[in-house]
Every structure is written in structure tokens, then in C-alpha cells.
Amino acid sequence: MAIPLLAWIGLSASGAISESFLPSPQAVWSAGLEMARSGDLLRDLSATAQRVLLGFGLAVLVSVPLGIVMGSFRAGAALFEPVIGLLRYLPASAFIPLLIIWLGLGEPSKVALLFVGTVFFNTLMTADVVRIVPRSLLDVSYTLGASRGEVLRKVVVPHSLPGIIDAIRVNAAAAFNFVVVAELVNSTEGLGYRIVRAQRFLQTDRIFAVLIVIGLAGVTLDVALRLLRSRVGRWAA
Template sequence: MSSTEIPIKEAVPGPAARARGARTLRDKRSFLPALGLNLIALAVGVGAWALLARAGVQALPGPVAVADRAGELIADGTLPVDALASLRRVLTGFALGTLLAVPVGFLMGWYPVARGLLEPYVQFFRTVPPLALIPLAIVLLGIGEVPKVFVIFLAAFLSSVVAAFQGVVGVDRTLIDAARVLGARDGTVFVKVVVPASAPFILVGMRIGLGSAWGTLVAAELIAAQEGLGFRMQQAQLYYDLPTIFVGLITIGVLGLLMDRLLLLAERRLTRWQETR
């Protein structure tokens, strides 16, 4: 190399870039084994179910009988109509509960006065099961769609509001103090620091709220429903129609699992800035 030539250094990725690359590689490596384990667990579960049904445990219907019944309900349009009705109720109640829970949780976490005023009510209603409010909902709201959605809304709200509140309370004070030292006002600190730092808690609360919403669905559809998975299962119970009950259970589980996976995907995309251990 001549004296006039200047050596060019290769660009060395910074710590953040290396962390992102390592996380991406780790995710790719862990995806296939996790998917394989899920498939193995599914096969083992269906196999154990088939063996129990074959052994005649409490007249348990086997996977083939349940699949045949599901095919019949799909062919006559019953299952799609019921699934859409239940999905509409869950989505409405869950969306309303989450939309209200996030600002209420922020208020409780950011303003001590709001916390003192709202926390007793939140904690009180958390100890009262939403299902216990069904008689009151019927008396006050009638027997239409409103009381069904209200019970689901309450279950989702109470599960999400505490997570949002805890997310604000758990923000590192060092981050808030550093932003204020740099001249940020309270509104800027809240939007730029508190909200992003609270996002993981909010998303976890949303996942818990979604599970609570689906868990409340069957009881909510006790309120004079004419369609829905819970309604269909209750009708099947009267005639001891176990395959139809299993179809309803599996449909609820599959829909809830798909919605949970979507929330988990959103959580991973919105919290990429977090360090992973």
C-alpha cells in the first residue's frame, strides 16, 4: 500500500443494531421448534381424546363424531351465524372496555387525585364477578344486545384498567426526570415517555381482558339470546347433545386463540425497543 492510500475501515454495527440482529436470528431459530412442539402437543391431545372416547369415558364423543357434527352445522349455516354473533359481541365489549380502561388507567397512574377517586370503585367491582351483575343488567338494560355486551365490556374493562394503571406507576422515574431536565413539559413527558413505557403493560392487559371477554361470553348469552355459540351450547345441553357442545367449545377456543395471537404479534411489533433477555 502506497503512502497516499488511506485504509478504509469497515463499518461496525452499533450495540442497538447487533441486538436487533441477534433478536431476529433468535426469533427465526425459535419459531420452527415452537411450531413443531405446538403440532406435537395438538396431536397428543387429539390422540388422548380419541383414546378416552374409545374407552367410553362418560359417553365422551370422539374427534370424528365432533368433526362430523361440525360439518353438519357448517353445511346448514348454523355454526357461521353463531360464530359471527358471538364474535360481534366479544369484539364490541372488548373494544369498548379497552378504550375506556386505557384512559382511566392513565388518569389513575398519573394524577394522585384521580387515583384516590377512582381506585376504590375499580377495586370494588374487581371483586364482584361480572356474571353476578347479569340479573341487574337484565332489570336495568332489558334483554336485548345491550346487557350481553355490557357484561362482556365489564369483564374486559376491569382486566385492562389495572394493567394500564400499573404501567404508568411502573415507569422508571429516571426517564421522567431526564425528560424534565431537558425541558419537557408534563404533556410531552406523558406522551413521549410514559405512554411508550406503559405499552407492554397495556398490551398484556388487553390479552387478559380478551380472555375475560371470551370467558364471559357463554354466561352473557344466557340473556335471552337467539343465536351465538353460548346459546347453541345451552340448547344442546337440554338435549344432551355432547358433539354440539364440543363444537361450540372448540370454536370459542380457536377464535380466542387467533385473536390472542394477533395481539401478541402487535405486542412484539410495538415493543421492539425493549431489551430482551
């Protein structure tokens, strides 16, 4: 953390690089402060957070049950795996034009991009986590009188939960990528939009400030998921 920060301070203080390419930390700080005071930053941040929550949230809601079905039942894997295995290699950004034609320029196409960008990976990763539940654990559960549904609910899901949260953590980072991409295209608010706007006026200090905010928001989400993971997965530690 400290080394790149010091390098930045040193480099901008030396005057070797023009202020409009590499703003000084002080300039970035005051640009950030100014945006925060005007209320823009908070509005952008909440717009972005809402998109992540909605788009990635939907992806989690769909991918976790789907992944559990794929990981637990051979028929489920046979049905979905080939399609999802192929779809995940299509770059989500390439869907933007199509999504705009289908859903228009507004919110739905942005949420859809986040969804498309994360749902396939999260499904496959969930299925992999479910597949590593030991056979012997399932067998013993059947001998204790559990039905298929009870084994799924009382054995497969709790055993997989820490791994599922790990998958969500990895894909949350991807969700952050896609939300900014979505906002670069056509929007009136959001952190990505703020970057495009600042670029138009060559306000590199603002771009830097927004990048830092995006980074901090991502780290916050990651820390929250890590805490959840260590609470849920205490037994595995």
C-alpha cells in the same frame, strides 16, 4: 396438544364411556362440519365476535385512558382506585340480573356484562404498567423542555404500550368467558346459545364442536395480540 387428543381418541374408541357423554372425534368433526354447512356456525361465531369486539372494545377504550390517568397522577389514583379496587371483586356474572332489569334481554345487557367483567381489571393493570415508568426518565424529559402533557404523550404512553397490550391480552381471555356466559342466559344466536341448544337435544358432539371453535377463536385473538405486542415492544426484547 397431542396427549389429550390421543387420550380422547383412545377413550372414546374403547367404548368405556357412552357416546352421549363423550362423543368420538369423528362424530364431533362431522357435527362441526354440519353446523358449518348450514351456516349456523358462521352466524354464531360472528355474533359472538361482534359482542366481544363491542363490549371488550368499549372496556379498552375506557380503561386504558383511565388507567393512564390513575397511574400518572396521584389525584387520579386517589379518586378512582378505591372504587375500582372494590368493584373488581364483585363477580361480573352476579350483575346479569341487574343488567337485564336495566337494559332488557337484548344486546345491550350482553355487551354491558362484557364491559363490567373486564373494565376494572384492565384499568388497574394499565395503571400498574404506567407506574413503573422510571422517575429518572420523566425527570430528564422535563429538563429537555417537555410539558406534563408532552411527557404523558411522548414518554409515559410509549413506555407503557407493550405492558398495556399484555394487560389487554390477559383480559381478552376473560372477555371470552363472559361472552359465553352472557349468551347462555338469553339469546337467539352466538356460540353460547348454540351450546344451550345442543344441550336441550343431548347433542354432546355439537357441544364439543362449539367448544373447539371457541378455543380456536380465543387462540386466534391471542396470537394476533402477541404479534402486535412483539411489533410494538421490539425495543424491550
